Amino acid sequence: MADRRVPAREAALGAAVVGGSLAVGGALSSVGAAVYFARKALTPDRQRPDDTRILAVDERSVTLDLTVDTQMPGRYGLWLDGSMGHVRLGEVKDVDEERGRVRREVHGVDFGHLAPGFARWNQYYFAGPPDRALRVPTEYVDVTTELGTMPAWVIPAAEETGRWAVLVHGRGARRDEGLRAVKPLRDSGLNVIIPSYRNDLGARSGPDGRYNLGLSEWRDIEDAALAALQRGARELVLVGWSMGGAIVLQALSQSWLSGYVSRVVLDAPVIDWGDVLSHHARLHKVPAPLGALSRSLMGRHSTRRLVGVHSPLDVARTNWVERAAELRHPMLLIHSVDDEFVPVGPSERLAAARPDLVTMERWDTARHTKEWNVDPDRWERSVAAFVRA
Structure with a gap:
């Protein structure tokens, strides 16, 4: 009978082949996971699901499912019927923890029909064009960009001063996000332009078709600022929320128009995308090496197609704590220590690195970009005082 034992050298070779296959398979699996995480961060959210259930409605209040958001203090909005309607909500009236319900004031139904069913929570509070939402004169304009025209709202000041504010919303947000800032800016004598940018x-x-972490979006904001200059602006104030903050910082760094900028206001800004991406990797239990690999794939010319971007995205260029010495403009940072989406740490570190330029307004309680909602009077006072200085 033939000897069926495998010679030692062949056994070793077989083990090496199997081990190598597992290693290659593991590496491919790691790359796939890193690609998925990178694409998730860079892909626009076209359709956001309803996240709030309306249980009951009466003349002055609405009863909702009790969630982290619905029990927060302050003023908020609800999109109704897939954004076909909108209602403004005020403070919590009472909470029934046993039944998982919360009742809030109704400040007004802007459009649509408020009835039991599903809805979507928002921090905008105001919704729709400024002339309808805020009762202020509004022009509907198109800003010419390298990609074609982009819609924008222009709200002129009561008296022309030559000062303009450019308002930049965050990732996946709408232009409505900037409506909360219109009153203190306009009352301070600033014309306001609220532009769109690519992939809105x-x-x-x-x-x-992907977000570029502010590394390309700033060009559209430069074009909006240029439109303001063509209408007589002599001074610009840039205001950004969340990723809008990252976009503003890139514009300050790369745009020839930065010389016209006098002041900058950033609310819950992304000061360092590396920190934000690491934070979300931890939240989703993505191992740190995979998170680092995803950032590396974004930045390499050879792998940019894997994550679906046209040009490499160098995440290091979005770290303004490291680049703090490059900043030249007075800046107001508004950021909550309870921000669950963009951690406050980089804002605090930037304020510590540039106390000559940066004024830090620390909030608590507020979730991401909801500082105004929790304390609108303080927010408006702070912004008005800063832009008037």
Whole structure:
């Protein structure tokens, strides 16, 4: 009978082949996971699901499912019927923890029909064009960009001063996000322009249809600022929320128009995308090496197609704690220590690195970009005082 034992050398070779296959398979699996995480961070959210249930409605209040958001103090909004309606909500009237319910004031139904059913929570409070939401004169304009025209709202000041504010919303947000800032800015004598940028709903897509962490979006904001200059602006104030803050910082760094900028206001800004991406990797239990690999894939020319971007995205260029010495403009940072989406740490470190330029307004309680909602009077006072200085 033939000897069926495998010679030692062949056994070792077989083990090496199997081990190598497992290693290659593991590496491919790691790359796949890193690609998925990177694409998730860079892909626009076209359709956001309803996240709030309306249980009961009466003349002055609405009863909702009790969630982290619905029990927060302050003023908020609800999109109704897939954004076909909108209602403004005020403070919590009572909480029934046993039944999982919360009752809040109703400040007004802007449009649509408020009835039991599903809805979507928002921090905008105000919704729709400024002339309808705020009862202020509003022009509907198109800003010419390298990708084509982009819609924008222009709210003129009561008296022309030559000062303009450019308002930049965050990732996946709408222009409505900037409406909360219109009153203190306009009352301070500033004209306001609220532009769209690439990959917004209803605006032009970028070459890759992906967010670029502010590294390309700043060009659209430069074009909005140029539109303001063409209308007589002599001074610009840039205001950004969340990723809008990252966009503003890139514009200050790369745009020839930065010389016209006098002041900058950033609310819950992304000061360092590396920190934000690491935070979300931890939240989703993505191992740190995979998170680092995803950032590396974004930045390499050879792998940019894997994550779906037209040009490499160098995350290090978005770290303004490291680049703090490059900043030249007085800046107001508004950021909550309880921000669950963009941690406050980089804002605090930037304020510590540049106390000559940066004024830090620390909030608590407020979740991401909801500082105004929790304390609108303080927010408006702080912004008005800063831009008037």
